[in-house]
Amino acid sequence: MEITLRVNGDERTLPVDPRTSLLDLLRERLGLTGSKKGCDHGQCGACTVLLDGRRANACLLLAVACDGQAVTTVEGLAGDGAPHPLQEAFIAHDAFQCGYCTPGQLCSAAGMLAERGPSAVTEDLTAEPELTAGEIRERMSGNLCRCGAYQGIVAAIAEVAR
Amino acid sequence: MNRVEGRDKVTGRALYAAEYPVDGVAHAYAVQSGIAKGRVTAIDAEAARAMPGVLAVLSSDDPPDLAGDADPELRLFSSRDVAYRGQIVAAVVADTYENARAAARAVRVTYAAEPHDVLLRADHPGLYRPEKVNPAFPADTVKGDVTAGLDGAAVTVDVTYSTPPLHNNPMEPHAALAVLDGDRLTVYDSTQGAAADRDTIARTLGLPPERVRVVSRHVGGGFGSKGTTRPHAILAALAARATGRPVKIALTRQQLFDVTGYRTPTIHRLRLGCDATGRLTALDHEVRVQSSTLVEFAEQAAVPARTMYATPALRTAHRLVRLDVASPSWMRAPGECPGMYALESAMDELAVAAGIDPIELRVINEPDAEPEGGLPFSSRNLVACLREGARRFGWEGRDPAPGVRRDGRWLVGTGVAASTYPAMTRPSQATATAEDGAFVIRLAAADIGTGARTALTAIAAGALDVPAGRVRVELGDSDLPAAPLAGGSMGLASWGSAVVRACEELLRDGKHGAADTAGEAGRGGDYARHAFGAQFAEVRVDPDTGEVRVPRLLGVFAAGRVIDPDLARSQFVGGMTMGLGMALMEESVTDAEFGGFGNHDLAQYHVPACADVPDVRAYWIDEDDPHLNPMGAKGIGEIGIVGTAAAIGNAVHHATGVRVRDLPITPAKLLAGF
Numbered sequence: 001m002e003i004t005l006r007v008n009g010d011e012r013t014l015p016v017d018p019r020t021s022l023l024d025l026l027r028e029r030l031g032l033t034g035s036k037k038g039c040d041h042g043q044c045g046a047c048t049v050l051l052d053g054r055r056a057n058a059c060l061l062l063a064v065a066c067d068g069q070a071v072t073t074v075e076g077l078a079g080d081g082a083p084h085p086l087q088e089a090f091i092a093h094d095a096f097q098c099g100y101c102t103p104g105q106l107c108s109a110a111g112m113l114a115e116r117g118p119s120a121v122t123e124d125l126t127a128e129p130e131l132t133a134g135e136i137r138e139r140m141s142g143n144l145c146r147c148g149a150y151q152g153i154v155a156a157i158a159e160v161a162r
Numbered sequence: 163m164n165r166v167e168g169r170d171k172v173t174g175r176a177l178y179a180a181e182y183p184v185d186g187v188a189h190a191y192a193v194q195s196g197i198a199k200g201r202v203t204a205i206d207a208e209a210a211r212a213m214p215g216v217l218a219v220l221s222s223d224d225p226p227d228l229a230g231d232a233d234p235e236l237r238l239f240s241s242r243d244v245a246y247r248g249q250i251v252a253a254v255v256a257d258t259y260e261n262a263r264a265a266a267r268a269v270r271v272t273y274a275a276e277p278h279d280v281l282l283r284a285d286h287p288g289l290y291r292p293e294k295v296n297p298a299f300p301a302d303t304v305k306g307d308v309t310a311g312l313d314g315a316a317v318t319v320d321v322t323y324s325t326p327p328l329h330n331n332p333m334e335p336h337a338a339l340a341v342l343d344g345d346r347l348t349v350y351d352s353t354q355g356a357a358a359d360r361d362t363i364a365r366t367l368g369l370p371p372e373r374v375r376v377v378s379r380h381v382g383g384g385f386g387s388k389g390t391t392r393p394h395a396i397l398a399a400l401a402a403r404a405t406g407r408p409v410k411i412a413l414t415r416q417q418l419f420d421v422t423g424y425r426t427p428t429i430h431r432l433r434l435g436c437d438a439t440g441r442l443t444a445l446d447h448e449v450r451v452q453s454s455t456l457v458e459f460a461e462q463a464a465v466p467a468r469t470m471y472a473t474p475a476l477r478t479a480h481r482l483v484r485l486d487v488a489s490p491s492w493m494r495a496p497g498e499c500p501g502m503y504a505l506e507s508a509m510d511e512l513a514v515a516a517g518i519d520p521i522e523l524r525v526i527n528e529p530d531a532e533p534e535g536g537l538p539f540s541s542r543n544l545v546a547c548l549r550e551g552a553r554r555f556g557w558e559g560r561d562p563a564p565g566v567r568r569d570g571r572w573l574v575g576t577g578v579a580a581s582t583y584p585a586m587t588r589p590s591q592a593t594a595t596a597e598d599g600a601f602v603i604r605l606a607a608a609d610i611g612t613g614a615r616t617a618l619t620a621i622a623a624g625a626l627d628v629p630a631g632r633v634r635v636e637l638g639d640s641d642l643p644a645a646p647l648a649g650g651s652m653g654l655a656s657w658g659s660a661v662v663r664a665c666e667e668l669l670r671d672g673k674h675g676a677a678d679t680a681g682e683a684g685r686g687g688d689y690a691r692h693a694f695g696a697q698f699a700e701v702r703v704d705p706d707t708g709e710v711r712v713p714r715l716l717g718v719f720a721a722g723r724v725i726d727p728d729l730a731r732s733q734f735v736g737g738m739t740m741g742l743g744m745a746l747m748e749e750s751v752t753d754a755e756f757g758g759f760g761n762h763d764l765a766q767y768h769v770p771a772c773a774d775v776p777d778v779r780a781y782w783i784d785e786d787d788p789h790l791n792p793m794g795a796k797g798i799g800e801i802g803i804v805g806t807a808a809a810i811g812n813a814v815h816h817a818t819g820v821r822v823r824d825l826p827i828t829p830a831k832l833l834a835g836f
Contacts, residue, residue, distance in 0.1 A: 028258075036333070036382070038415065038764075039764050040415065041415065041763055094164075094728045098334065099170075100333040101333045102171050103172075103174050137772040137773040137776060141773040146383050146385070146740070146769060150739065150771075150772045152732065
């Protein structure tokens with residue numbers, strides 16, 4: 001089947017095997033290996049990309065179902081040659097070790113910062129919640145980091161959120 | 163100093179094993195045994211071969227020519243025997259991942275199954291004393307009279323602790339890309355040691371080492387599971403040979419649970435006795451662990467007891483049973499991690515029984531030489547770590563009574579435990595070359611997320627007395643000067659020593675320096691060299707649901723000279739975070755009925771998530787230890803996980819009065835104790 005995707009701003013039209021996940025399409029067909037495969041089951045978040053601006057696990061999406069949508073991967077986070085502030089903050093706060101969860105953490109954080117509304121730890125459900133460290137931890141818990149870089153991840157995101 | 167490869171990692175440019183772009187690459191997918199013990203009687207691959215894109219089916223129908231003395235886990239398709247459920251029995255190679263996976267499902271394997279035996283238990287009749295425990299310690303030691311020491315004690319504890327199988331679960335599943343170019347094989351592999359991996363792959367395939375190259379510039383974590391060559395690397399090479407194409411294999415998360423090693427379950431019996439003042443009169447630590455029928459791997463969980471406390475009577479013992487299970491292997495701090503969980507939990511029980519503060523009990527029993535063997539310590543600052551940790555954590559004035567503090571609905575408690583890990587070095591080579599105004603350091607070291615590339619840059623810059631920006635470190639390639647693997651917390655000490663020596667020679671030569679530390683590394687049984695630490699935990703327990711939260715973890719470590727504070731903190735904190743997982747959630751459940759593990763993904767094997775670790779802090783005490791290496795550094799990769807689970811378990815007891823002696827401390831186990 002032929003599909004068209006806008007990937008990091010570029011329109012790409014290509015035939016795909018209907019069994020191919022968006023993640024495998026990015027990694028194996030388009031050479032965008034920044035999105036990582038950690039579990040292929042939506043359990044670890046390493047494959048997180050932005051789909052029409054919202055964060056999504058690319059391993060849980062069939063590529064054919066994404067026809068016509070816009071995908072942003074870690075390779076496309078930076079704008080006009082300047083790194084995304086989250087990328088700079090992750091470096092400054094040592095928010096990664098092995099780096100394998102990092103692209104997913106970054107895309108997830110970028111998507112999360114654009115989200116509105118309460119989370120499971122929000123106490124006042126009527127007001128727009130302040131993005132405290134506790135809110136960040138809750139909202140980022142779909143992205144696992146086995147190296148245990150969570151302290152740096154939260155600090156980096158909090159700095160950018162300010 | 164920021165990680166030198168940091169920009170590559172945050173932009174997605176850093177390439178991991180399965181990501182190197184290669185033209186014409188094919189994909190391999192493994193078929194795994196559905197039985198735990200028996201023989202393969204038939205492999206029907208006809209349907210699979212007829213499927214779209216299939217290039218080859220590999221199996222014992224056509225055994226490859228592999229070295230007879232190779233690791234049995236790596237002798238793929240050489241035997242019809244099945245040693246554990248999940249063992250690789252066939253593989254399909256196809257033009258795409260989707261085609262390979264679909265065809266692998268179409269391979270029909272028929273077995274003659276035999277009854278299997280997969281459960282470790284304390285009274286297993288197959289338990290025996292191994293010749294040695296990992297890597298080469300004596301299985302048993304005895305000093306003094308333990309029975310007399312216990313008989314004469316004012317206070318004793320006799321307790322059994324156990325830990326389940328645990329899986330390393332690095333974020334990057336093991337992967338390899340094998341490329342044949344003429345008679346030279348290049349394997350892009352996720353490995354903790356390119357040189358050792360190259361040697362093992364070459365030996366297994368019957369090739370001279372110079373015909374094999376392993377590249378592993380970035381590795382997505384390992385925690386020991388990538389310290390030895392895994393079957394996927396051999397499979398990629400065999401598949402490339404069979405098809406004449408480059409072949410990629412990326413194991414699935416599920417497959418990791420079967421073929422990349424795990425921490426053995428452990429059962430500990432600890433008998434401790436002390437006099438009325440808290441002085442130990444006897445310490446007996448007996449451990450039972452499992453291995454596969456293929457290899458003997460005996461985790462050295464009673465070994466740390468030989469280092470920790472002064473006692474006139476000290477006995478340590480290991481017993482091993484060979485089961486129809488996958489081969490256990492290294493997972494972060496093998497030996498120390500489960501051993502210190504048990505010992506430090508039992509020490510807490512002794513402190514409670516004797517009515518002595520658990521920090522003071524450890525201080526009272528501080529030895530002036532290594533308890534087993536009697537060597538002097540090159541440096542030992544456990545007491546300083548305990549004191550500094552107590553000050554930072556706010557230990558003073560702690561009410562020892564269990565189960566009496568409430569904050570709203572939560573029961574609150576605090577706990578402490580000691581950490582230790584040996585400081586070792588291995589011979590390494592390195593070169594340092596002045597090139598176009600820069601200084602290039604080359605060695606086959608590995609950066610699996612530890613920050614080795616960055617720390618070696620700093621070490622070289624210091625040795626050369628130049629800004630770090632003028633130093634470039636090349637590692638992760640077996641064509642570089644030979645270097646030991648990233649393991650045993652000895653990577654940086656070993657590699658750094660060679661880098662310092664190479665830089666010293668460069669300064670003399672002006673152009674180039676080459677070093678081999680074979681003459682100086684790892685010498686001398688003149689000192690006992692260990693890092694130490696103290697870990698503190700605060701827990702909150704919901705008495706109705708049994709939920710345990712850990713609002714605070716704090717560790718203080720004494721590990722020689724710290725090369726880079728940011729990298730070191732990340733290593734310590736990362737280890738403590740993994741230790742929290744061990745304490746409260748991590749458990750691979752052996753499937754007694756069918757063999758293998760019943761849970762094998764990250765939805766069923768829980769590791770700590772961001773919300774689980776609100777506040778983990780690590781500090782250290784600077785040590786000036788002249789008996790180590792040119793940097794004065796002890797390893798820091800593993801000590802962070804040692805003691806964490808005991809500190810949390812001790813805090814849970816302090817909060818609730820319930821002592822759970824079988825990890826993980828789940829709500830069900832806690833509620834059963836209320």
